[in-house]
Amino acid sequence: MNFSPIIARLKTVNWGKTTVIGVPWLWLTLLFLVPFIFVIKLSLSEAALMQPPYLPFVRQVEDGLVTIVLNFSNYLLLFEDPLYGHAILNSLTIASISTLIALIIGYPMAYAIAKAPQQWRLPLLMLIILPFWTSFLIRVYAWIGILKNNGLINNALMWLGVTDQPIEMLYTPIAVYVGIIYSYLPFVILPLYATLVRMDDSLLEAAADLGCKPWKQFLTITLPLSMPGVIAGAMLVFIPVMGEFVIPDLLGGPNTLMIGKLMWTEFFSNKDWPVASALAVVLLSLLIIPFILWQHYERRQEENR
Numbered sequence: 264m265n266f267s268p269i270i271a272r273l274k275t276v277n278w279g280k281t282t283v284i285g286v287p288w289l290w291l292t293l294l295f296l297v298p299f300i301f302v303i304k305l306s307l308s309e310a311a312l313m314q315p316p317y318l319p320f321v322r323q324v325e326d327g328l329v330t331i332v333l334n335f336s337n338y339l340l341l342f343e344d345p346l347y348g349h350a351i352l353n354s355l356t357i358a359s360i361s362t363l364i365a366l367i368i369g370y371p372m373a374y375a376i377a378k379a380p381q382q383w384r385l386p387l388l389m390l391i392i393l394p395f396w397t398s399f400l401i402r403v404y405a406w407i408g409i410l411k412n413n414g415l416i417n418n419a420l421m422w423l424g425v426t427d428q429p430i431e432m433l434y435t436p437i438a439v440y441v442g443i444i445y446s447y448l449p450f451v452i453l454p455l456y457a458t459l460v461r462m463d464d465s466l467l468e469a470a471a472d473l474g475c476k477p478w479k480q481f482l483t484i485t486l487p488l489s490m491p492g493v494i495a496g497a498m499l500v501f502i503p504v505m506g507e508f509v510i511p512d513l514l515g516g517p518n519t520l521m522i523g524k525l526m527w528t529e530f531f532s533n534k535d536w537p538v539a540s541a542l543a544v545v546l547l548s549l550l551i552i553p554f555i556l557w558q559h560y561e562r563r564q565e566e567n568r
Contacts, residue, residue, distance in 0.1 A: 299547070306540035309334045316534045337541035347525065347542065351549070354522045357436075357511075358504040361443045365500050366493065368444065369451030373492070374485075376452070377459035388456070391449050403442055403513050410438050410514070434516030442510040447503070451496035458492030459485075494560060498553050506546060522546050 308317040309332070323329050341347040376387045394402060409415045412429035420426050432438055462485065470480045508523035515521075522542060529539035 302540045302543055306337055306537055306544050307333045307335065308537045308540075310535045310537050312534075315536065317536050334537065337537045338545075340538060341541055341545060346520075350520045350522050350525045351545070353520050354505050354546075355549075357439060357443070357521065358501050361440060361447070361504050362497050362501045364440070365444050365448050365451045366497060369448055369496065370455060370489075370493070372448075373452045373455035374459055376456050377462075384460075388453075391452050395449065399446065400509065402446065403510055406438070406442050406445070406514060407433060410441070433514065434518070436515065436519060438514040439511050439519055442514045443504055443507065446510065447500045450499035454495040454499065455489060455492040458489045458495075462488050490560075491564075494557060498557060501553060502550050505550060 304320055305317060308320055310316060311318045318332070321329060321331050372391075376384055376391075379387060407414075410432040411417070412431070412433070414433070416432065417426075417429040420430065421428075466484050466488075467480050470484060471477075475483070506523040506526075507521060508527055511519045511521045511524050512527075526539045526542050526546075529535045529542065
């Protein structure tokens, strides 16, 4: 066999460029695509009382014949049982509201840091980043101490005379929102700050010279130019909150049902790995939508340049 054309072809390859492009693709293949294919395979299996708790994908039947069994009942169960629909809807609601509130709180904070004097920006950013230096679990447990009936907030309210008995806050949806917004707020502030600090202030000065009022400058110049940071921050909050498990479990109690919590129950309590995998596939399918919207926005931005 003549290998000369193949060798000649290999000599023309730009190995530096191929390596730079190939490493991320290899990383995505090994750490995302391969595990996801395994999850899809598991979601099409049948649950069984054994180890592992599911039947093999490929089975040998009579006379040495081999057959592949695809079980779609796990996906049908997700649509037929209202429990899963309620969990998905609840996750979408909590993730959407939390993202909106985080943007409302995070935008002014990011704007204030970006417009602060140069020497104050780093200390202010450190105040945002410092909580990350402690364990995520410890920070969530700290909120239990703050929100419980004899916690910091209730003691302060009773001492001030606002109420004569503790207000139920822990193990309610409010506690879940507080924990999520507190934990994910830096993910909104940091990309917004990165966008706002690079904005050309001469545009605002020109608008002011032409008589544009400050609120109109914000709506017509600052907000449109900061949209990449807004979208990036929204995605960094919405996507992980959809699969959040720790905060709803510790602060929301048994009545707060989200997809992440339901997957944990199916995997570790019910030992129904196929249903849990089907739920994971549905969750990932839902999370692809923001990526598609982001890609569409990026493509439109490139076309307008």
